Amino acid sequence: MAETVLTNPGQSPARLEGWRGIAADWASDQRAFKNVSWGKAMMWIFLLSDTFIFSCFLLSYMTARMSTTVPWPNPSEVFALNIGGNHIPLILIAIMTFVLISSSGTMAMAVNFGYRRDRVRTAILMLVTAAFGATFVGMQAFEWTKLIMEGVRPWGNPWGAPQFGASFFMITGFHGTHVTIGVIFLIAIARKVFRGDFDVERRGFFTSRKGYYEIVEITGLYWHFVDLVWVFIFAFFYLW
Amino acid sequence: MVDIPYEGIRGIPPAEVPEVELYHPRSWWTRYVFSQDAKVIAIQYSLTATAIGLVALVLSWLMRLQLGFPGTFSFIDANQYLQFITMHGMIMVIYLLTALFLGGFGNYLIPLMVGARDMVFPYVNMLSYWVYLLAVLVLASTFFVPGGPTGAGWTLYPPQAILSGTPGQDWGIILMMASLILFIIGFTMGGLNYVVTVLQARTRGMTLMRLPLTVWGIFTATVMALLAFPALFVASVMLLLDRLLGTSFFMPALVEMGTLSKYGGGSPLLFQHLFWFFGHPEVYIVALPAFGIVSDLISTHARKNIFGYRMMVWAIVAIGALSFIVWAHHMYVSGMFPQFGYFFATTTLIIAIPTAIKVYNWVLTLWRGDIHLTVPMLFALGFIITFVNGGLTGLFLGNVVVDVPLSDTMFVVAHFHMVMGVAPIMVVLGAIYHWYPKVTGRMLNEALGKFHFWVTFLGAYLIFFPMHYLGLLGVPRRYFELGDATFIPSSAHSLNAFISVVALTVGFSQMVFLFNLAWSLFKGEASGGNPWRATTLEWQTPETPPGHGNWGKELPVVYRWAYDYSVPGAAEDFIPQNQPPRATQLAQGAAS
Numbered sequence A: 001m002a003e004t005v006l007t008n009p010g011q012s013p014a015r016l017e018g019w020r021g022i023a024a025d026w027a028s029d030q031r032a033f034k035n036v037s038w039g040k041a042m043m044w045i046f047l048l049s050d051t052f053i054f055s056c057f058l059l060s061y062m063t064a065r066m067s068t069t070v071p072w073p074n075p076s077e078v079f080a081l082n083i084g085g086n087h088i089p090l091i092l093i094a095i096m097t098f099v100l101i102s103s104s105g106t107m108a109m110a111v112n113f114g115y116r117r118d119r120v121r122t123a124i125l126m127l128v129t130a131a132f133g134a135t136f137v138g139m140q141a142f143e144w145t146k147l148i149m150e151g152v153r154p155w156g157n158p159w160g161a162p163q164f165g166a167s168f169f170m171i172t173g174f175h176g177t178h179v180t181i182g183v184i185f186l187i188a189i190a191r192k193v194f195r196g197d198f199d200v201e202r203r204g205f206f207t208s209r210k211g212y213y214e215i216v217e218i219t220g221l222y223w224h225f226v227d228l229v230w231v232f233i234f235a236f237f238y239l240w
Numbered sequence B: 001m002v003d004i005p006y007e008g009i010r011g012i013p014p015a016e017v018p019e020v021e022l023y024h025p026r027s028w029w030t031r032y033v034f035s036q037d038a039k040v041i042a043i044q045y046s047l048t049a050t051a052i053g054l055v056a057l058v059l060s061w062l063m064r065l066q067l068g069f070p071g072t073f074s075f076i077d078a079n080q081y082l083q084f085i086t087m088h089g090m091i092m093v094i095y096l097l098t099a100l101f102l103g104g105f106g107n108y109l110i111p112l113m114v115g116a117r118d119m120v121f122p123y124v125n126m127l128s129y130w131v132y133l134l135a136v137l138v139l140a141s142t143f144f145v146p147g148g149p150t151g152a153g154w155t156l157y158p159p160q161a162i163l164s165g166t167p168g169q170d171w172g173i174i175l176m177m178a179s180l181i182l183f184i185i186g187f188t189m190g191g192l193n194y195v196v197t198v199l200q201a202r203t204r205g206m207t208l209m210r211l212p213l214t215v216w217g218i219f220t221a222t223v224m225a226l227l228a229f230p231a232l233f234v235a236s237v238m239l240l241l242d243r244l245l246g247t248s249f250f251m252p253a254l255v256e257m258g259t260l261s262k263y264g265g266g267s268p269l270l271f272q273h274l275f276w277f278f279g280h281p282e283v284y285i286v287a288l289p290a291f292g293i294v295s296d297l298i299s300t301h302a303r304k305n306i307f308g309y310r311m312m313v314w315a316i317v318a319i320g321a322l323s324f325i326v327w328a329h330h331m332y333v334s335g336m337f338p339q340f341g342y343f344f345a346t347t348t349l350i351i352a353i354p355t356a357i358k359v360y361n362w363v364l365t366l367w368r369g370d371i372h373l374t375v376p377m378l379f380a381l382g383f384i385i386t387f388v389n390g391g392l393t394g395l396f397l398g399n400v401v402v403d404v405p406l407s408d409t410m411f412v413v414a415h416f417h418m419v420m421g422v423a424p425i426m427v428v429l430g431a432i433y434h435w436y437p438k439v440t441g442r443m444l445n446e447a448l449g450k451f452h453f454w455v456t457f458l459g460a461y462l463i464f465f466p467m468h469y470l471g472l473l474g475v476p477r478r479y480f481e482l483g484d485a486t487f488i489p490s491s492a493h494s495l496n497a498f499i500s501v502v503a504l505t506v507g508f509s510q511m512v513f514l515f516n517l518a519w520s521l522f523k524g525e526a527s528g529g530n531p532w533r534a535t536t537l538e539w540q541t542p543e544t545p546p547g548h549g550n551w552g553k554e555l556p557v558v559y560r561w562a563y564d565y566s567v568p569g570a571a572e573d574f575i576p577q578n579q580p581p582r583a584t585q586l587a588q589g590a591a592s
Helices: A018-027 A038-067 A091-115 A119-147 A163-195 A212-239 B026-034 B040-067 B078-114 B122-141 B173-202 B215-246 B268-299 B309-325 B340-366 B374-398 B400-404 B409-441 B446-471 B490-523 B583-591
Strands: A082-084 A086-088
Touching: A018 B215, A038 A212, A038 B173, A038 B215, A038 B268, A082 A091, A082 B173, A082 B446, A086 A212, A091 A212, A091 B173, A119 A163, A119 A212, A163 A212, A163 B215, B040 B078, B040 B122, B040 B490, B078 B122, B078 B173, B078 B215, B078 B268, B078 B409, B122 B173, B122 B400, B173 B215, B215 B268, B215 B309, B268 B309, B268 B374, B268 B409, B309 B340, B309 B583, B340 B400, B374 B400, B374 B446, B446 B490
Parallel strands: none
Antiparallel strands: A082 A086
8 A cells, every 4th residue: 555644554454562552552543542441541540640649648748757856656556456465566457458458359350240241240249349448448437536545636646746647647538538439439330230231221320321331340440549559558657 | 455454445544433422412501501512611611710810810900009009009908919919820820721721722622623522521521610610619709708818829838828927817728728629629520531532532544643733732731730730639638737637747836926836847848849749830731732722823824834743742742741850940949958959950951942942843834934914823923922031031040040049039920920921821812813713603803803912912021021120130029018128229119110000001901802702702704614724623613613513423534634734736725634635646545
């Protein structure tokens, strides 16, 4: 085929591999990410933006922690529990982390069954994920209550730098809000899956767009992101 | 060849995805108020931004009255003056320019220019506007709460922003933070739409390197905004917590009104870092759409292809990327580690390279072009001049040793008003004269337009050029009155009075423009679909103004870049992007 400037000579029907493939996709028309739907692309870009929010929160907390002139409370001690007479550091946080990471597993299974159009299993696994998430938020609430009873406030605490309480409530609160939104989102989508909305392509109440099983994966993207953020919070806030 | 992936003779790739059905409004409310059509949302954004922008314009008149004639106007006191400064800056930068370029021009032009029927998620797009409107209303409400709006300066630096003694300490600062948080949430919903629409919803044949530069500018600015606003979001949340809950993220131990405050151990510098990590990209969030739009105005009205299209695209991307590593050049005198200044001065000056490429390319586009001195072209030329002017003073301020004595003087005010005030506003005005025919189907009055241009352009110079001189004398910014400082000669006071008179005149002359907008809507000359004989897709719609879904039955197909002006041998001096190549060429192509 003659190379006129008028056509699109860069694109070949055989998809190229690796960097050449990426270059060819970005040089092509219509879509930069081939086989990525609008919804999925939007969620990824939103998560990139959200990453910057959490990064700013964590960097601000680290700045406060490094520049404070009074001692920082020892997280191992602050977050320890007495269980059966044993003093176990960080035990609650360990359980919370385990619960949240397990929820990522059930979420991944839900996505798998979603693409098989197995609506009952998908809905159940999404509800299990939501239950894990709710458990996590519940334990977070328990931890908040415990710390508040011990005298930790956003503006001060009995053990040292006031920024400890401030950063703790702000960061875990913001993350907990994300988990809570995720739980609501999961329950709403699970209901739609169970009702068979995506089998009959029922239109959304607000958007009047047809829904597809892909929304399960998009929900999953958000959920895995929230889990991943928790891993960073765990590492930088509790283990440091 | 067997593997021709194209649709036979038409020489274009097949559609990759089926079209998504649009939401069809059923009532007046869903058609014009709670509309999901990007074009209606764009007009809503533009009108709201203009309305709040007029408030900021009036605030600037009040400031100029005080500065030009200190002591004459008893209704302006020192606290109010600070409140005027703060609200003027915040409204102009965020609620006017950002919203107008991205929410207004972005919404209108992106779907039309890439050949889409609408944004990818119209419902989310609609929510974006309503949350923006809420943010504007919360902001405007601060004028009516006890204590009035905050007077902390648009940078809102703690500790003074939330301490007693700063005007608006009780409600103003809280509502300002709430409004910013709302704005960011609303913008994110819109911004995600713009990015995904450009990346994933282009029409057949529309590659990224065939996009008009307008889309490149708005797209890059939106990506930057999605990455920069998070820092402002976090800073706002933390400052709000400092103010409401008494945390000390940004607040050191200090004495407030004679007593030791409850705060202690925080870092005011941290706020400045977060603020400017947002604030510097923000300058380019406003500038990049202007760069893109002005490229299209110049190319169209000089009947010549843009010079160095690829370099123009890469310069936009490079400026966008570099702008994230220059923020601390706003902080040379903040007390940060002084040697950081070395790094940030270097990166700042490197930005001059892609920027200079753009300016040279605009000038080279004009070179030997068939220049039509239409109103949009006049504003585009005005932009180049004011932008170069403001950019050159930026070189002074980017260098640490020159910046230190000039910090917080009127020189800085002159610089940023020239480069990110006047210059982008020139483009906004030029763009309105350019696209008004597409939005309404009628031309704006040209005589009024030319009057508007010359008053605005010459007036802007008379206002801001003398401010450089005031700054070199050491006249500080943000001062309510200058008093009897010995280093300020009496000529500076007369100059201030002169600037005020010009500013009021230029401000009032904008009413001519508003009149023109309203009058032409009913009485303007009918424009037809493509009055400027332009190549880009938005001028090729079947209806003017474009109907719901933009394109009628069939989406357009793009065969060429956006700048086929004065092509040798062509019948006309422009070839629209969706005009198929001549049949003979295609037949040859398909046969070989």
